Amino acid sequence: MAEEMRIVLRNYGKIDPLNIDEYIAAGGYKALEKAKGMNKIDLIEEVKKSNLRGRGGAGFNCGQKWFFAYQTNADQKYVVCNADEGEPGTYKDRLIMQGDPQSVLEGMAVCGYAIGANKGFIYCRGEYPYVVDILNQAIDQAKAKGVLGDFDIEVRMGAGAYVCGEETALIESIEGHRGEPRFKPPFPGVEGLWGKPTIINNVETFANIPVIVDKGGDWYAAIGAPSYPGTKVLTLTGDVNNKTFFEVPTSTTIREVVYGLGGGVAGGKKFKAVQIGGTSGGFIPESLLDTAISFDAMSAIGATLGSGAVFVMDESRDMVDVVSKITKFFEHESCGKCAPCREGTARMNELVGKIKGGKGSAADIALLKKLGGVMSIACLCGLGQAAPAPVLTTIGHFAADYEDKLV
Amino acid sequence: MSYKEIIAKYAEVPGGIIEAFHAVEKELSFLPEEAIAEAARVFKVPAAEAFGVASFYSMFSTKARGKNVIRLCESAPCHVAGAAEVVAAIEKELGIRMGESTNDGLFALEFTECVGQCQATPVITINSKPYLDVTPAIIPNILAEYK
Numbered sequence A: 001m002a003e004e005m006r007i008v009l010r011n012y013g014k015i016d017p018l019n020i021d022e023y024i025a026a027g028g029y030k031a032l033e034k035a036k037g038m039n040k041i042d043l044i045e046e047v048k049k050s051n052l053r054g055r056g057g058a059g060f061n062c063g064q065k066w067f068f069a070y071q072t073n074a075d076q077k078y079v080v081c082n083a084d085e086g087e088p089g090t091y092k093d094r095l096i097m098q099g100d101p102q103s104v105l106e107g108m109a110v111c112g113y114a115i116g117a118n119k120g121f122i123y124c125r126g127e128y129p130y131v132v133d134i135l136n137q138a139i140d141q142a143k144a145k146g147v148l149g150d151f152d153i154e155v156r157m158g159a160g161a162y163v164c165g166e167e168t169a170l171i172e173s174i175e176g177h178r179g180e181p182r183f184k185p186p187f188p189g190v191e192g193l194w195g196k197p198t199i200i201n202n203v204e205t206f207a208n209i210p211v212i213v214d215k216g217g218d219w220y221a222a223i224g225a226p227s228y229p230g231t232k233v234l235t236l237t238g239d240v241n242n243k244t245f246f247e248v249p250t251s252t253t254i255r256e257v258v259y260g261l262g263g264g265v266a267g268g269k270k271f272k273a274v275q276i277g278g279t280s281g282g283f284i285p286e287s288l289l290d291t292a293i294s295f296d297a298m299s300a301i302g303a304t305l306g307s308g309a310v311f312v313m314d315e316s317r318d319m320v321d322v323v324s325k326i327t328k329f330f331e332h333e334s335c336g337k338c339a340p341c342r343e344g345t346a347r348m349n350e351l352v353g354k355i356k357g358g359k360g361s362a363a364d365i366a367l368l369k370k371l372g373g374v375m376s377i378a379c380l381c382g383l384g385q386a387a388p389a390p391v392l393t394t395i396g397h398f399a400a401d402y403e404d405k406l407v
Numbered sequence B: 001m002s003y004k005e006i007i008a009k010y011a012e013v014p015g016g017i018i019e020a021f022h023a024v025e026k027e028l029s030f031l032p033e034e035a036i037a038e039a040a041r042v043f044k045v046p047a048a049e050a051f052g053v054a055s056f057y058s059m060f061s062t063k064a065r066g067k068n069v070i071r072l073c074e075s076a077p078c079h080v081a082g083a084a085e086v087v088a089a090i091e092k093e094l095g096i097r098m099g100e101s102t103n104d105g106l107f108a109l110e111f112t113e114c115v116g117q118c119q120a121t122p123v124i125t126i127n128s129k130p131y132l133d134v135t136p137a138i139i140p141n142i143l144a145e146y147k
Ligand SMILES: Cc1cc2nc3c(=O)[nH]c(=O)nc-3n(C[C@H](O)[C@H](O)[C@H](O)COP(=O)(O)O)c2cc1C
Pocket: A053, A054, A055, A056, A057, A058, A059, A060, A082, A083, A084, A085, A086, A087, A162, A163, A164, A165, A166, A167, A168, A200, A201, A202, A203, A205, A206, A381, A382, A383
């Protein structure tokens, strides 16, 4: 039976998030003090040893990334917290920032010390002005207490663009431009915000840092799945009894999440599919529910862990109807910089709409598959590359929903 | 405060044009052409670039719209929870369609993607304030708060 384990949400609901004294009384800012007493390279080694991998979706080794920025010489470096949280069905970063904002600030300050940066930005999505208020109050309190030392943090707001969660688009947006992704390399760790070495990590990644510094990399590496250790905060939506959030070790299976913590499918109906990781995640059928939610186990079944959104659908749901909302989303959110995505997302939405309207043929399904294959390799950024996944996985696992509608 | 005064407050913020646009929208509900041109001057970018920024982000409107902006989430979790019925109820209550504003200038009605309150779908926001587990029946009460 799956059980919760709270690392990231260690203080959630237990302390007053707007009272820094309660965070400190709960052990807060001890890790930053400990980190500052360490050699920078030893600190980075400890984070590497924990094998903490980014919680923003790409799963890159956090300590490894920090090492790149540490190595690069520059007069100025930056730490950026990605709080854009645009994946539909995801609200875990909001929970962390609303419930324990100081843990994010502390994680960023540890990173700042490790790579040699004295300036941090939190890029918070424009839909969360009430979170921006909390963050600003938390920063004011931390400054007043002097706990951040010479590390300064500023909050910047997005303005409603999913693509700005992509790290280089996010940088463009902080710089005051349209949020269009940059070509990589150079990677942000070498040339990022205003051309300076920049570490970008997700909110949940930063919230893990103080605990890792405090308890050590070995302790963390032993939790959950060895290749993607630790916990993951999941948010459950759709046709599930417990539409709420859970933090679980990464070795937990999808079945345990949906049927254990999630309480099973709502209304006594039968399970049909679950989409994990947000709108760009693959759809998963009943037969694959015993897969662990860890990054690599999910990749192995052609799905993703992504943001940790868990969207459950019961037997009454038509996959083509759900997917039509998703293809519309991608057409709308494509930034238009590269042709395979600009054109591809539009054509994909058109083809799915045609099938949904009862006008599609088997040739249209073949075309969707071909188009999806091209997009997943030819698009410039992760948005276009991942956009075909919901279409391709539903064609793969739920072909009948498409075939029923063909002329 | 005039848009000029608002924008001037952000003049020293590197990359502050987006923050400035947010502040102008808070006051006027949209970005008038003159305000975008003023921002271009203050942030020393070509006018085309300032318009490019204003038109890129979905929270910014370059067209006049109602004072209270109602946004309705149409992402998949809200969709399966019955967002379409909520759309119909708001359209009926206000006598406008999605994408329009009321004649009295009080409300604008728009779609949005997920606003990160998915624990209680369907969700609408008014001036970014979330309303959870929305049903057609409670729409009149919610809107009355803004009348
Ligand atoms: C279209 C797109 C949207 C993304 N949205 C987010 C987001 O909302 N939050 C986030 O942390 N990472 C997002 N990412 C991933 C970031 O590019 C980046 O990998 C991440 O912030 C790195 O932090 P991490 O290593 O701690 O995960 C997105 C990527 C793409 C391609």
